[in-house]
Amino acid sequence: MNPKLLSRRRWMLSTAASTLVVASGSVRYPSFAGGPSAEAQPIGSRRELFVDEALVETRDDVDLVMHRPRDEGQVLAFDKPWEGGFSAYATVIRDGDRLRLYYRGLGVAGQDGNRSETTCYAESTDGIVWTKPNLGLFEVKGTRENNVVLADAAPVTHNFCPMLDTREGIPADQRYKALGGTVKSGLIAWVSADGTHWRRLREQPVISSDRVPYPHFFDSQNLAFWSAAEQQYVCYFRVFHDKIRRIARSVSDDFVEWSAPVLMGYRHRGGESPIEHLYTNQTHPYFRAPHLYVSIAARFMPGRQVLSDEQAQAIHVNPRYFKDTSDAILMTSRPGSEVYDRTFLSSFVRPGIGAHNWVSRTNYPALNVVQTGPTEMSLYVNQDYAQPTAHLRRYSMRLDGFASARADYHGGALVTKPLTFSGSQLALNFATSAAGGIRVEIQDASGKPIPGYTLAESREQIGNEIERVVAWKSGSDVSALAGRPVRLRFVMKDADLYAFQFGDVASP
Known part of the structure; x- marks a missing residue:
């Protein structure tokens, strides 16, 4: 073979087994044998992301790669007299064409659950420009001209965390629900019809402190959501275990009676994960794949001081709040699981440049990732904690873009485990270089290519799209294989594969 041609094709992989190489213009794709047959996982028409190895059987020179979000700058300053440097525990909720933001307002540090804490509200239509409506509901700091939705409700305003209840048949006056409280009060449930006018669901806590078998708990953002995948409410809350901040999980059929909490474990690529302080967990169903729970947690590093006293004084940080550091990490879990997959141990959001990013309890993510554009989703992060410049910042990602197979x-x-699907087409969220590409082969459960869907018949996918329907020489229809155990083999060059989904997708 011509040495220059050999050099251009050096990317082709050799394996111990014989290798079939299929010509395809300027890109050539190696063949990899599938693994042994296993019980097929039913995925139906769900969108599957490459954030963990739940569906991965083998990877040959393909890595799972985390994609850090892009800093888009400050979107909301906590600059009102009833807000301030200790504003925290933000929640972002999409309700139709409106985004709602809830956060604790607090200007001066004090005991958890003190009367100075309020719950504030802002809203946006695009996730970029936010406004603080003048609600006139509570008098705070001598005025009713404010954006406060809850006050004089200590201790729930310490960490009041709302949710939009998507359960079918929910009464209109309970469309919004929330939890708040401390170790002394337990978690107390509140409900609302419109997300701004709130009332207690009942006087006594729904998760009482005597039911939590840990020495300290609830002193952080404690969240709940309706899980369509589990058909029950799920709550994740902060506990201490062996003097480390951990996460516990509880479930409920009615938001009132909750199961005994279970301590969540951590797994890293099939093995044990380091156990680190996680101050908040921010676990939520990913809006494009609700069977996948995404957790963008605040990792807290106690005693890991970066700033000198002089640096701290220069940024006017409260002197009690620069002895530690924190950032955000990415974890995932699945319905019913008592384990988080920490596929990526590195930080998801690193502290930025400048002393103000390296203080205690800054870089804490808001709850929920939301769509903010046709191809974009956003994450919001509290920054400059305990400083006069405290604010909320936006970070952007492509849809499904937490991680990719690269x-x-x-x-x-990459070859998947056996799975069954429904639908007539297969669509990919992917990106390649001009020289790269992706081909897809469908195999039977034992790893044998299925005629009509072999690598030789696969049409190369080149480009950068959120949803591209895959085709073979005979077309894109895969309905003949629906319900049958199959494997997918993705053969890739200079490419990222973020997600795939079977269904009835309109062709481009």
């Missing part, structure tokens, strides 16, 4: 220029392949 092959470099030399190429690689």
Whole structure:
């Protein structure tokens, strides 16, 4: 073979087994044998993301790669007299064409659950420009001209965390629900019809302190949501275990009676994960794949001081709040699981440049990732904690873009575990270079290519799209394979594969 041609094709992989190489213009794709047959996982028409290895059987020169979100700048200053440097525990909720933001307002540090804490509200239509409506509901700091939705409700305003209840048949006056409280009060449930006018669901806590078998708990943002995948409410809350901040999980059929809490474990690529202080967990169903729970948690590093006294004085941080550091990490879990997958141990959101980013309890993510554009979603992060410049910041990602399966220029392949699907087409969220590409082969459960869907018949996918329907020489229809155990083999060069989904997708 011509040495120059050999060099251009050096990306092709050799394996111990014989390798079939299929020509396809300027890109050539190696063949990788599938693994042994296993019980098929039913995925129906769900969108599946490459944030963990739940569906991955083998990877040959394909890595799972985390994608850090892009800093889009400050979107909301906590600059009102009833807000301030200790504003925290933000929640972002999409309700139709409106985004609602809830957060604690607090200007001066004090005991958890003190009367000075309020719950504030802002809203947006695009997730970029936010306004603080003048609600006139409570008098705070001598005025009713404010954006406060809850006051004089200590201790729930310490960490009041709302949710939009998507359960079918929910009474209109309970469309919004929330939890708040401390170790002394337990978690108290509140409800609302419109997200701004709130009332207690009942006087006594729904998760009482005597039911939590840990020495300290609830002193953080404690969240709940209706899980369509589990058909029950799920609550994740903060506890201490062996003097480390951990996460516990409880479930309920009615938001009133909750199961005994279970301590969540951590797993890293099939093995044990380091156990680190997680101050908040921010677990939520991913809006494009509700069977996947995404957790963008605040990792707290107690005693890991960066700033000198002089640096701290220069940024006017409260002197009690620069002895530690914190950032955000990415974890995932699945319905019913008592384990988080920490596929990526590195930080998801790193502290930025400047002393103000390296203080205690800053870089804490808001609850929920939301869509903010046709191809974009956003994450919000509290920054400059305990400083006069405290604010909320926006970070952007492509849809499904938490992580990807990536092959470099030399190429690689990923084979899924056996699965069953429904629908007539397969769509990919992917990106390639101009020289790269992705081909898809459908195999039977034993790893044998299925005629009509082999690598040789696969049409190369080149580009950068959120949803591209895959085709073979015979077309894109895969309905003949629906309900049948199959494997997918993605053969890739200089490409990222973020997600795939079967269904009835309109062709581009």
